[in-house]
Amino acid sequence: MSLILGIESSCDECSASVVRYGADEIKVLSLSTFSQIAIHQPYGGVVPEIASRNHLETINPMIETALAESGISPHDLDAIAVTNRPGLVGALLVGVSAAKALAYVHKKPLVAVHHLEGHAASIYLRSENSTLGSRNDMQLPLLLAIVSGGHTNLYVIKAPPELWPPDFLKRSLVGKSRDDAAGEAFDKTAKILGFPYPGGIWIDRTAKGGDPNRFPLPRALPQKATFDFSFSGFKTAVALLAEKLKREGTLEENLSHLCASIQEAIVDALLTKIFLAARANGCRSLAIVGGVAANSRLRERLAAEWHLHGFKVPPFFPEMTFCTDNAAMIAAAGAFRFRQGHFLKEADLLTLNAIANPEI
Numbered sequence: 001m002s003l004i005l006g007i008e009s010s011c012d013e014c015s016a017s018v019v020r021y022g023a024d025e026i027k028v029l030s031l032s033t034f035s036q037i038a039i040h041q042p043y044g045g046v047v048p049e050i051a052s053r054n055h056l057e058t059i060n061p062m063i064e065t066a067l068a069e070s071g072i073s074p075h076d077l078d079a080i081a082v083t084n085r086p087g088l089v090g091a092l093l094v095g096v097s098a099a100k101a102l103a104y105v106h107k108k109p110l111v112a113v114h115h116l117e118g119h120a121a122s123i124y125l126r127s128e129n130s131t132l133g134s135r136n137d138m139q140l141p142l143l144l145a146i147v148s149g150g151h152t153n154l155y156v157i158k159a160p161p162e163l164w165p166p167d168f169l170k171r172s173l174v175g176k177s178r179d180d181a182a183g184e185a186f187d188k189t190a191k192i193l194g195f196p197y198p199g200g201i202w203i204d205r206t207a208k209g210g211d212p213n214r215f216p217l218p219r220a221l222p223q224k225a226t227f228d229f230s231f232s233g234f235k236t237a238v239a240l241l242a243e244k245l246k247r248e249g250t251l252e253e254n255l256s257h258l259c260a261s262i263q264e265a266i267v268d269a270l271l272t273k274i275f276l277a278a279r280a281n282g283c284r285s286l287a288i289v290g291g292v293a294a295n296s297r298l299r300e301r302l303a304a305e306w307h308l309h310g311f312k313v314p315p316f317f318p319e320m321t322f323c324t325d326n327a328a329m330i331a332a333a334g335a336f337r338f339r340q341g342h343f344l345k346e347a348d349l350l351t352l353n354a355i356a357n358p359e360i
């Protein structure tokens with residue numbers, strides 16, 4: 001059993017969490033997150049300098065709250081894990097500096113975590129009252145989709161997380177977006193329609209009761225030969241359609257149909273490639289993580305369709321709180337790396353740096 005403190009500050013969520021890594025589950029003992037969404041909303045997107053400054057103000061309270069709520073003193077921690085790549089470099093540096101200071105003062109090992117490995121690890125997290133199934137049902141190979149504001153990546157995972165090699169993300173990537181990420185497609189089309197940032201949740205909410213087939217929108221790269229995505233042309237199609245409806249004075253009355261059609265097109269594009277890649281690589285289960293994994297239509301359609309594609313077990317999603325950026329997933333990924341002996345200690349830990357764009 002290990003007790004790990006996780007710290008995440010790569011973008012606009014400042015988060016700390018304590019998890020307990022046991023034999024067959026990772027229990028989240030506490031999770032304390034300050035979301036900067038409201039602060040960036042007037043600008044229509046994340047402003048890096050404002051993000052870093054805000055992280056400076058909130059990082060210590062987040063860490064103190066996470067430790068207090070878990071009832072764990074820093075002395076009892078086995079390791080401290082922090083996102084050090086990729087992300088906004090100023091924002092990352094705040095978390096990395098706080099983690100280095102804590103690890104140095106309390107003489108704890110420090111684990112550097114890749115943000116996407118955190119998302120990958122999020123399917124193994126269980127909150128106190130979790131009703132999610134056991135990770136033992138997750139049959140390998142697993143088709144893992146990381147679908148967030150920055151990434152739309154498909155991976156074929158052949159090993160359990162305790163055996164993930166350091167560069168497993170790079171090695172197991174089978175498909176990705178060639179331009180905008182799926183979350184960006186939600187956010188940019190939502191912006192066209194006048195919704196606040198980030199727009200994914202607004203499209204999801206407004207689509208309720210709308211007709212997903214009312215407006216036919218393009219699905220890019222439909223050919224079976226690639227597992228890549230492209231969403232940039234889609235954005236233009238939505239802009240032109242919204243302009244037309246505005247001219248006709250029918251945008252308001254069609255808003256829920258338009259949102260449902262946008263959502264359907266993005267979900268369709270995701271599912272087509274997810275199922276294709278899974279089949280081509282002999283995958284026996286599916287997992288979808290990242291902010292867009294919170295989308296209700298994506299979950300609904302997967303629930304209705306997974307068994308049509310030969311799977312014996314339903315797809316795995318993180319609990320809702322662990323879909324968007326959070327420190328519990330960083331602690332989980334850190335726990336796996338710590339178990340493998342990948343950590344810095346004593347004077348070495350002061351060498352850790354933030355990396356904006358790592359290779360993987």
Ligand code: KG4
Pocket residue numbers: 147148149150151182183184186187198199200201204290291292294295296323324325
């Ligand atoms: O994983 P995440 O918190 O941050 C990144 O690492 O990018 O993902 C944020 C993304 C945003 O694009 C947001 O609009 C999207 O996840 N998102 C959603 C929903 N909730 C969050 N997209 C569609 N439907 C949702 N319910």
Ligand code: ZN
Pocket residue numbers: 115119148290291324325
């Ligand atoms: Zn993320």
